[in-house]
Amino acid sequence: MTMKLLSVASEIYPLIKTGGLADVVGALPAALAPQGVATRTLVPGYPSVLARLGKAKTLRRYDALFGEAAAVLAAQVEGLDLLVLDAPAFFAREGGPYGGPGGTDWSDNWRRFAALSRVAADIAEGGLKGWRPDIVHVHDWQAALTAAYMRFGPAHAVPRLVTIHNLAFQGRFGADIFPALGLPPEAWGVDGVEYYGGVGYLKAGLVSADAITTVSPTYAQEIRSPVHGMGLDGLINGRVDRLHGILNGVDTDIWNPAEDPLIARRFSGRALGARAANRRALEKAFGLDQDDAPLFVIVSRLTWQKGMDLMIEALDHLVGLGGKLALLGSGDHPLEGAFLAAADRHRGRIAARIGYDEPLSHLMQAGGDAILIPSRFEPCGLTQLYGLRYGCLPVVARVGGLADTVIDANEAAVSAGAATGIVFAPSDPLALHGAIGRAVALHRDRTAWQAMQRAAMRADVSWRQSAARYAALYRSLLAEAA
Ligand code: ADP
Known part of the structure; x- marks a missing residue:
């Protein structure tokens, strides 16, 4: 009944x-x-x-x-x-x-x-x-x-x-x-x-x-x-x-890289090469350098809960390691200002869009290499699930739903083909630095990275x-x- x-x-x-x-x-x-x-x-x-x-x-x-x-x-x-x-x-x-x-x-x-x-x-x-x-x-x-x-x-x-x-x-x-x-x-x-x-x-x-x-x-x-x-x-x-x-x-019809009308080019785990077009579109939309450096993205409320103050401290480190960042978010004004200032300091390497933009958030998941979520607490979190589905590997703090949904790329998980992202603890600057460093290092091994992307895209994030x-x-x- x-x-x-x-x-x-x-x-x-x-x-x-x-x-x-x-x-x-x-x-x-x-x-x-x-x-x-x-x-x-x-x-x-x-x-x-x-x-x-x-x-x-x-x-x-x-x-x-x-x-x-x-x-x-x-x-x-x-x-x-x-x-x-x-x-x-x-x-x-x-x-x-x-x-x-x-x-x-x-x-x-x-x-x-x-x-x-x-x-x-x-x-x-x-x-x-x-x-x-x-x-x-x-x-x-x-x-x-x-x-x-x-x-x-x-x-x-x-x-x-x-x-x-x-x-x-x-x-x-x-x-x-x-x-x-x-x-x-x-x-x-x-x-x-x-x-x-x-x-x-x-x-x-x-x-x-x-x-x-x-x-x-x-x-x-x-x-x-x-x-x-x-x-x-x-x-x-x-x-x-x-x-x-x-x-x-997540709504797997709305968030489906194979059919998403909001991204530059559709793709699947079998045809990851097509992600490159999304990456270029994303770099262009944000005015970032067009290169193959690890491209991190953030789609988030800019708040203490989301660890965005930790993130600001990690920006110079991220750029120093050769990474790039595209950020979309809004929230606390001091945090907004700090991201904009960092974007000024690191033109071409860091870009920040302050605001709320649903279509752009799709392109970011489709074109980014990794999505950063250094939350202090996270009841569930959805952006890591979108990241998994789009092969934008989540780099997450080990709290709440982030801990439940991302499998850390430790040696055992990588060799078993189970790893789907990077999980760090505690939610502090040192651990976040370490996680960004691990992501950059892993990204150099293109075969291993793509294997993780495929594992991520296979994860069941449906309802x-x-x-x-x-x-x-x-x-x-x-x-x-x-
Ligand atoms: P919370 O509900 O705590 O903000 P969740 O990760 O559970 O965090 O959900 C956030 C949702 O809002 C996701 O769908 C994410 O893509 C979306 N979102 C957050 N900030 C933005 C933004 N600036 N532009 C577009 N979408 C955003």
């Missing part, structure tokens, strides 16, 4: 994306369909979402959702079965999904995402005519309050699952908002939404969920320790019987196995509830 799933998130590719969350939420429905799971995804009606809706049906209206007029619209977009919370006062704004053009968070984020969660819980309660989910799966703090609304309301018997895509973002607000959330008084407290004296949306979700997942098995272990637990390790350890790590996959795991988890929650 088909299972009806309500998925709730603040981003969904290809309509609205700031990071991996969007890719996952956008790819899961198609991956789950063969498992007998029919997914409807509830997302906020940002301008970029409304613009793509075309013919939408209004399923429900609110006169005053947290004081504002709102409606739930239904539409099919790019094969996605969407429910859209059209609440102009909350979501029809210029800027990003969480903040204005300057990057500061919107001051009413607590209300915006409480509204999204309230509506999700209403749907779980049967608030839409003709459709009611069997199970609810919410993503990150923006949707996590759904689990609390469900637990303290009529939908308490509907199984709910919270996925942590990044524990660093927790949705913490002052205690003063509690009365406005419309939760019963008993929802306040250590076993409810209260968190260090304020309200914690993710925390509320974690205590209210029937299951908690993280997006890789290693991250599920790491967040049990104070180093990676971000203040929630105690709570998570208390719920470890409910905790699962399920690795992200198949992980979708089966999610479906099995949904089934076990349904069985438990019955």
Whole structure:
């Protein structure tokens, strides 16, 4: 029997994306369909979402959702079965999904995402005519309050699952908002939404969920320790019987080097020579020297989490070893400035594009030799998976999903033909220097490098196995509830 799933998130590719969350939420429905799971995804009606809706049906209206007029619209977009919370006062704004053009968070984020969660819980309660989910799966703090609304309301018997895509973002607000959330008084407290004296949306979700997942098995272990637990390790350890790590996959239709319309020349593991055309196009796009030196790429948010400060310290070393770097990213202004300054210093060897450019990111994976990901923590990471798929070998810190998905080119792995990249630890300048040095040395042996590229491209980065795991988890929650 088909299972009806309500998925709730603040981003969904290809309509609205700031990071991996969007890719996952956008790819899961198609991956789950063969498992007998029919997914409807509830997302906020940002301008970029409304613009793509075309013919939408209004399923429900609110006169005053947290004081504002709102409606739930239904539409099919790019094969996605969407429910859209059209609440102009909350979501029809210029800027990003969480903040204005300057990057500061919107001051009413607590209300915006409480509204999204309230509506999700209403749907779980049967608030839409003709459709009611069997199970609810919410993503990150923006949707996590759904689990609390469900637990303290009529939908308490509907199984709910919270996925942590990044524990660093927790949705913490002052205690003063509690009365406005419309939760019963008993929802306040250590076993409810209260968190260090304020309200914690993710925390509320974690205590209210029937299951908690993280997006890789290693991250599920790491967040049990104070180093990676971000203040929630105690709570998570208390719920470890409910905790699962399920690795992200990638959409292998969108990320397919043999058919990708966004790259200069398509290629496969059997015809790696064709990658050269992408390399030349990439060098040209970035104004880099055209030569056969090891070409590193970075596609990343420019933040401390991603180890981008470590990377800046390693740039002179990378160039000194004869390497080149093309960077695409945006984030912390000092980091942006430092990369631009390095590009000025090393013209032709380092180039930085500050901004967000989805098509360019494809060309970078197709033309680069190696993708650098020196993260301090990484719940799963997607860019290393794209790198594997495109033969752009990942050079990664041994944390979270990076540790789970890249096989280090140690002697044994290389001779067994299993190596798919370079893994280093700890996430510090010395180890990063070492990893870059190893990559440059390995790159000199063209035969060995190409063997690694082929092994990387053979790795299964699809959703198949992980979708089966999610479906099995949904089934076990349904069985438990019955
Ligand atoms: P996170 O979600 O923590 O930022 P992930 O590796 O899980 O990291 O996902 C990042 C996603 O965003 C990937 O799909 C990556 O290709 C994309 N991305 C990040 N920065 C950029 C950028 N500047 N331009 C285009 N795509 C980007």
